[in-house]
Amino acid sequence: MPGLFFDSILTCPVCGQQQVCRIPYDDRLDSFYCKGCECKITVSGDQCCIFCAFGSQKCLVSQSWEKLEQKQMIEKMKDHVHKTEKKIIPALGYDFLTAWYDATIRITMPERKFRNLLVDHLNPANGEHILEFGFGTAANLLIAAKKAPNSHFTGLDIDPKIREIAKHKLTKNSLSITLNLYDGTTFPFESNSFDKVVSCLVFHHLDKEAKLRSLKEIHRVLKPGGKLVIGDWGQAKSRMMRMAFYLVQVLDGFKTTNDNVKGLLPEYIQESGFSDVQEVDHINTKIGSFCYYTGDK
Numbered sequence: 001m002p003g004l005f006f007d008s009i010l011t012c013p014v015c016g017q018q019q020v021c022r023i024p025y026d027d028r029l030d031s032f033y034c035k036g037c038e039c040k041i042t043v044s045g046d047q048c049c050i051f052c053a054f055g056s057q058k059c060l061v062s063q064s065w066e067k068l069e070q071k072q073m074i075e076k077m078k079d080h081v082h083k084t085e086k087k088i089i090p091a092l093g094y095d096f097l098t099a100w101y102d103a104t105i106r107i108t109m110p111e112r113k114f115r116n117l118l119v120d121h122l123n124p125a126n127g128e129h130i131l132e133f134g135f136g137t138a139a140n141l142l143i144a145a146k147k148a149p150n151s152h153f154t155g156l157d158i159d160p161k162i163r164e165i166a167k168h169k170l171t172k173n174s175l176s177i178t179l180n181l182y183d184g185t186t187f188p189f190e191s192n193s194f195d196k197v198v199s200c201l202v203f204h205h206l207d208k209e210a211k212l213r214s215l216k217e218i219h220r221v222l223k224p225g226g227k228l229v230i231g232d233w234g235q236a237k238s239r240m241m242r243m244a245f246y247l248v249q250v251l252d253g254f255k256t257t258n259d260n261v262k263g264l265l266p267e268y269i270q271e272s273g274f275s276d277v278q279e280v281d282h283i284n285t286k287i288g289s290f291c292y293y294t295g296d297k
């Protein structure tokens, strides 16, 4: 997470002794022992935590809120200048971070586990035509195409920069998969073209309107009886998971991620015409609850 500080210098309010302390990403500390006077220092009722009360750097949640306020100001200014430009939301929120996408996912998430579980739920069969909506760096396509060499995979994304990374990885693995780009509105496919559509970590980048528009397009291009499988951030399964997810929200924006963490994705999937919509699985990660949803056309 760019711009966040993970160490803070705590100053004892009794003796003035200073000590460096690591800021936990998954816990709120309300007391510490001073190494100088050995007093137990506790925060008062109206204070957030020891870092916000006595630290040179505030806790990660407070830092994140401050970053969000700065980001919102920058976005307002950008919006004003670029109102008419087409908006591409890069994989990590900022264009310059795209090259670091794979490394970031590897560090912050149990990558092998969540991607394999996604492909297990997709369960690609011989001869099936399968679309990945928002293929990113082709990490899921690589796993799925290796597991199911007799399925026919296609990708769709909005970002030409990430497509170059994906193409390079597919070529390196001797895989030939067509990776399409579009402008974020109508999918460049005929109705009833695919047996299955899979999407991973895309919907939390889309606002409500784009979520519904994309789901309706997915429904259109699926064959009758076709299946949708989504893996994305969902309703937090504990208070800790909710706290952790603030870090994702600061990076990716509250406007698009709030619906996910409120657990609204299944509602939107149903509203777009799908039946038998279910949350079929979840994994708690260091940065939030990652959920799997399915729906049938």
Ligand SMILES: C[S@@+](CC[C@H](N)C(=O)[O-])C[C@H]1O[C@@H](n2cnc3c(N)ncnc32)[C@H](O)[C@@H]1O
Pocket: 089, 090, 091, 092, 133, 134, 135, 136, 137, 138, 139, 140, 156, 157, 158, 159, 162, 184, 199, 200, 201, 202, 205, 206, 210, 214
């Ligand atoms: C966080 S990345 C996820 C990539 C990949 N699915 C994965 O599991 O690693 C989000 C991806 O969604 C793409 N994206 C964003 N908005 C999109 C849209 N409206 N339609 C299609 N793709 C979109 C981005 O370009 C990016 O590749």
